Amino acid sequence: MKSSKLIIGALAALGLTAGMASAQAEEDRDAIAERLKPVGQLCLQGEDCGTASAAGSDGGGDNGSSNGADGESIYGSVCAACHDSGAAGAPVRGDEAAWSDRTGQGFETLLDHAINGIGAMPAKGGNPNLSDEEVQAALAHLVEPVMEVPDLGGDEAAAEEEAPVAAEEEIAAAEEDASADDAATEEDAAADSGLDGEALYASAPCAACHASGAAGAPVVGDAEAWAPRLDKGIEALYESAINGIGAMPPKGGATLPDEEVKAIVDYMVSQAQ
Known part of the structure; x- marks a missing residue:
């Protein structure tokens, strides 16, 4: 009787040990897969790569934030495959020598190239689902180390707010001038x-x-x-x-x-x- 209990106890301990070893092995495989996961994804023109703006980074300030798009996250999921490695002749982010001729063309020209494509780079980095604003935000993050990036959307919004005020002031000034002219005309008459x-x-x-x-x-x-x-x-x-x-x-x-x-x-x- 005692021998039977000892055998059953040994089998139970052996089963528990095997289960723990299996769980540990599963965790090790997940950790290895996470370490081997690529930092970016190369998306070829014509492929449906999905939107790149859904996943965001918890990092610091981003130049794309002013127009509501996460430029750093979009760059990481769409642009980094080439612009971090220099693949297909892409200028590497932060390489001032590689960017010197390009930054001299101005931000608007670079944005046009990013949206419409140039050379080996397809339009919008090969992800047609990106909006122009998302491409602009990703470009701002890409070139931020090598050139001064304009405030995305800030000046334009301010101008839109100021335009009605300026129009009202012009109308009021015109009405005042017209009243003065009418009074002067009556006096002259x-x-x-x-x-x-x-x-x-x-x-x-x-x-x-x-x-x-x-x-x-x-x-x-x-x-x-x-x-x-x-x-x-x-x-x-x-x-x-x-x-x-x-x-x-x-x-x-x-x-x-x-x-x-x-x-x-x-x-x-x-x-x-």
């Missing part, structure tokens, strides 16, 4: 009307009050009395004379055309200036 404001003043009921100051009317020639009225502007004085104000009836109580009333106002104003 009154001055060039050929009407004799002094004669009209003398023959109209205006002189009855404006020569004596009756009913509080400002006397013609009294600059101090006219000063606050002149501050209102000629248009306000025309309106008061034509429509009446305070004790003064419309058009001074006479049946005069608006042009003649304005000519009288112009005369009285000229005497107070």
